[in-house]
Amino acid sequence: MRVTYSDNTCLVVDDFLDQDAFERLSKSVQYIDYSSIHDSGWNKPYGPPGLPIIQSAGVLRGEKESTPSGLGLIGSFVEDLRNAQTPLSDGPGAGVVGSRILTGKVVAMGAGAGLFWHADTDQVSGAYVYYLHPRWDSSWGGELMVMDGESQLGVAAQTQTALGDGSRPDYEAVGAVIGPDFRTDPAEERRMQIGSGRFYAARPNRLVILNGQVEHRANPVLPAAGHNFRCSLVGFAIK
Template sequence: MLVRQGGDRFLVIDDFLDDETLGEVRKLMARSTVSQVDSVIYPDTDGFAYRSKGTVFDGTADVDRGTGRPKAYELIRRRVAAEPEIFGAVGEDWDRIGFTFWQYPAGSRLSWHNDTGGGRTGEFILFLHETWKTSWGGELMILDEEPPQDGDGDGDFVSRMEKRVRRSAAHPTAIVPLPNRLVLVKAGTVHQINRVDPTADGRRCTLTGFVSKKPRQSSSEVRNALLELAGDTAGSRT
C-alpha cells in the first residue's frame, strides 16, 4: 500500500489490496448482476454505464470475516475512518458506507458534477479492472478547491458545474485509473470521468461508494417503519 498523491480534497492510494483480497472482490464483481444506466448529466453524449445493486453497511464498528462482509469492504471502511480530514469523524459526521460496482465501456464518460446531499461526506473509488493502458483514457478528473461561499451562481446544475471549472484558478488533477488504486474524495468536490477511449480493450471497472450520515427520523417515521416491518409477510429482508 502506497499513498501516491494527496490534495486538500482527495487522496490516492496505490496497491491498496493484497492479491488474495483483490481477487476475491473481482470475483464478487464478476458474479454481480449489472444494469445499463444512462448518464444523469449529458445522457445524449456521455453514453451509458453498467451498475450493480448497491449495498449499505453500518460504518461505525469493526467487523470480522464471520459476518460475510467481503474483506475488501471492511478494509475500505477502515481506511475511510482513518481519514477524518476528508470524511469527518466516524459516528459523529458519518455512520454509513455504501458499495456499488460500476463499469464504463469504451466510448462512455461522466461529465463534470459534484456529489452532494443525502447526508454525504465523501466517496471512494477502487479500480478493479485487471489491466489499463494510459492511452485508454477514463481518468478521474478532480477540481481540488473549496466550493465558493456564495454557491455556484445562477443557471441549471450542468451550467453551474461547467462555470466552476472554467473560472477556477486551479487546474483539474487527472488520476489515471490504474488497477488496485483507491481514491478518496471529499463531498462537494467537482469531478468528472474522462471518456474511455474507443480502443480500450475492456471496461473501466470500479467499486464505488458514498460515505454518509443517516438522517434522523421523526417519531412518526420510526413508527411507520416498525409497522411496515411488522406487517411484512414476504420473507426476511436483506
C-alpha cells in the same frame, strides 16, 4: 498499501489490497448481475442514455446494512473501508472512515462512456473510487479528473427538496453543481474560470477518496480500450 497523493480534497492509495485479495475481488465482479445505469431514469452525470454504462446493486454498511445476493465480497470491502484506521482516516478519508452509512456498488464503463463534472450533495461527507479491472493501459482513457479548489455552489438535489412542490427547480438562480440538462449554469462558468486540476489514472488496485465538495469527472473510455470495461467500486459516506 502506499499513499501516492494526499491533500484536503483527495487521497490516493495504490496497492490498496494485497494481490490475492485484489484478484479475488476483481474476479468476483465478473459473476454478479448488472443493469443499465439509466434503468430508473436519466442519470445525468453519466451522460445521455445509450452509452455503455452498467451498475450492480448496492450494499450498505453502518446504521443500515444491506448485502444483495452475490455481493458478499463487495460488502466486506465497504465494511473494512468504513472501519479503517490511519492513513485512511486522515484528511479527506475522515469523511469516509467511520461514516454513519457507507455505500458501495460496481460501475463499469465501456468505450465512449464517462462522467460529467459534478460535485456531490450536502448529504455526502465523502466518496471513494476503487479500480477493480485486472488491467488498464494509459491509452485507454478513463482518468479521474479533480478540479482545483472546492465547490461553493448549491446542489440540484438540495434545490429540488427546497421547492417541495414537484416543480422543476430554478437551477441557474441557485447555482446548481449538477444540471441542468444543457449544462449552462454558474457551475460551468466557475469551471471555465478555474480551468485547472489534477488527473489520476484508473490504475488497478488504486483507491481514491474525495471529500464532499470537490468537483470531479471521469474522462470517457477511449476506443483503444476495445471490449475492456473501466470497472470500479464506488460509494458515498452519508451524513
